[in-house]
Amino acid sequence: MTDQELEQLRAQARVIPRSEHQVSRKNISDHALKVLYRLKNAGFEAYLVGGGVRDLSLGREPKDFDVVTDAKPEDVKALFRNCRLIGRRFRLAHVFFGRDIVEVATFRALHDPDNDDGGGDVAMEDGRILRDNVYGTVEEDALRRDFTVNSLYYNIADFSVVDFANGFDDLEAGRLRLIGDPVARYREDPVRMLRAARFAGKLGFTIDAAAGEPIPEMAALLEQIPQARLFDEIMKLFLGGVGAQTFHILRRYELFSHLFPQTEAALDSDSGEVWDLFILRALENTDRRVNEDKPVTPAFLFAALLWPSVAERAEAYAVDQGMNESQALQEAMGEVLAEQLQRVAIPKRFSVPMREIMLLQPRLTRCGGKRATRLLGHPRFRAAYDFLLIRAAAGDAPQELADWWTDFQTTPEQEQRTPDPAKPRKRRRRRRRGGGETPVTPG
Numbered sequence: 001m002t003d004q005e006l007e008q009l010r011a012q013a014r015v016i017p018r019s020e021h022q023v024s025r026k027n028i029s030d031h032a033l034k035v036l037y038r039l040k041n042a043g044f045e046a047y048l049v050g051g052g053v054r055d056l057s058l059g060r061e062p063k064d065f066d067v068v069t070d071a072k073p074e075d076v077k078a079l080f081r082n083c084r085l086i087g088r089r090f091r092l093a094h095v096f097f098g099r100d101i102v103e104v105a106t107f108r109a110l111h112d113p114d115n116d117d118g119g120g121d122v123a124m125e126d127g128r129i130l131r132d133n134v135y136g137t138v139e140e141d142a143l144r145r146d147f148t149v150n151s152l153y154y155n156i157a158d159f160s161v162v163d164f165a166n167g168f169d170d171l172e173a174g175r176l177r178l179i180g181d182p183v184a185r186y187r188e189d190p191v192r193m194l195r196a197a198r199f200a201g202k203l204g205f206t207i208d209a210a211a212g213e214p215i216p217e218m219a220a221l222l223e224q225i226p227q228a229r230l231f232d233e234i235m236k237l238f239l240g241g242v243g244a245q246t247f248h249i250l251r252r253y254e255l256f257s258h259l260f261p262q263t264e265a266a267l268d269s270d271s272g273e274v275w276d277l278f279i280l281r282a283l284e285n286t287d288r289r290v291n292e293d294k295p296v297t298p299a300f301l302f303a304a305l306l307w308p309s310v311a312e313r314a315e316a317y318a319v320d321q322g323m324n325e326s327q328a329l330q331e332a333m334g335e336v337l338a339e340q341l342q343r344v345a346i347p348k349r350f351s352v353p354m355r356e357i358m359l360l361q362p363r364l365t366r367c368g369g370k371r372a373t374r375l376l377g378h379p380r381f382r383a384a385y386d387f388l389l390i391r392a393a394a395g396d397a398p399q400e401l402a403d404w405w406t407d408f409q410t411t412p413e414q415e416q417r418t419p420d421p422a423k424p425r426k427r428r429r430r431r432r433r434g435g436g437e438t439p440v441t442p443g
């Protein structure tokens with residue numbers, strides 16, 4: 001970027017004085033303020049940026065506070081003994097205050113693969129950023145941000161907010177608008193499409209037409225993203241308290257099918273209405289727990305997201321190959337999980353309890369006697385029971401069965417009754433060859 005272009009950007013920037021915005025130091029973490037002030041006192045530029053400024057401007061409580069500066073990562077490390085430099089793709093400084101981390105990034109330049117200012121390196125492939133450590137000015141850094149509402153900079157020097165891309169106008173309009181050409185920005189980093197869906201769900205904003213139109217056609221680029229990174233993005237999408245709303249947005253823009261292709265196929269099947277309701281009920285349950293500050297586990301989330309494809313495949317094995325319920329479920333789970341891992345990494349600490357939640361579903365149909373009492377002591381019983389409640393609410397399991405387990409946990413044994421295993425489900429199931437009714441338990 002030429003000096004003339006930089007001067008033009010500075011002239012276009014809107015500087016909002018402290019008296020005209022809502023960002024207050026009393027709402028910024030003490031640790032972030034400590035980092036901002038030490039950088040400023042050392043002669044560097046220092047700004048709070050991104051979601052912290054956006055959320056404070058909307059009257060929300062930020063989840064974290066990110067800092068940007070003209071100080072190089074090595075300069076930041078020299079200022080803070082409690083600092084560690086991380087990352088290869090993007091070099092960052094993490095300043096530790098116990099369990100609290102303040103992330104500090106150096107202003108990045110606009111992309112020019114032929115340019116090397118001696119301050120870093122950049123690598124791109126087919127328009128996608130592989131490595132980006134060329135440093136620039138605050139104006140260039142602002143244009144490198146993804147959405148205009150994330151391009152607001154709180155200046156610790158005079159407590160003003162600098163708006164380089166009309167982000168304040170978009171905040172007021174409830175609009176998500178990309179900075180730059182959407183096609184080029186999505187190609188640089190396809191995860192920006194998921195970020196658009198996440199912010200739209202979190203903020204209740206609409207995605208600008210220019211930003212939304214290319215997404216369905218470009219969604220397949222997500223298959224180039226490392227599976228571990230997509231796992232992290234899914235945690236943000238579905239464990240932020242607005243998972244149900246985000247699910248609708250992901251499907252609307254055809255993103256969900258590139259994260260969970262097998263589940264998408266089940267949603268498009270004859271039982272799609274049941275599965276759609278089941279996933280929504282599961283996500284609503286998770287949202288409620290998140291918003292009530294109750295613990296949630298990715299194991300339950302992935303069990304819910306994969307259950308439709310597992311259940312349909314298990315039923316096919318039972319009908320076509322004569323497997324019993326447990327065999328069919330084991331076989332289906334192994335195949336579905338192996339295929340899912342090609343798209344999204346699921347660490348074993350979550351995939352193992354996820355499998356246990358699913359495997360307990362057939363056991364929950366065997367009611368009465370000591371067997372049911374023993375099942376109460378299983379470490380995954382509560383999660384499996386909650387899972388059964390959601391299945392029943394969606395029509396994938398008999399409501400009488402769910403009610404029986406609810407009563408069993410509070411009713412003396414002599415007053416308990418056994419549910420009727422022959423009670424049909426609300427949705428049609430395939431029949432075994434040679435006749436006979438399909439069992440009411442999950443496939």
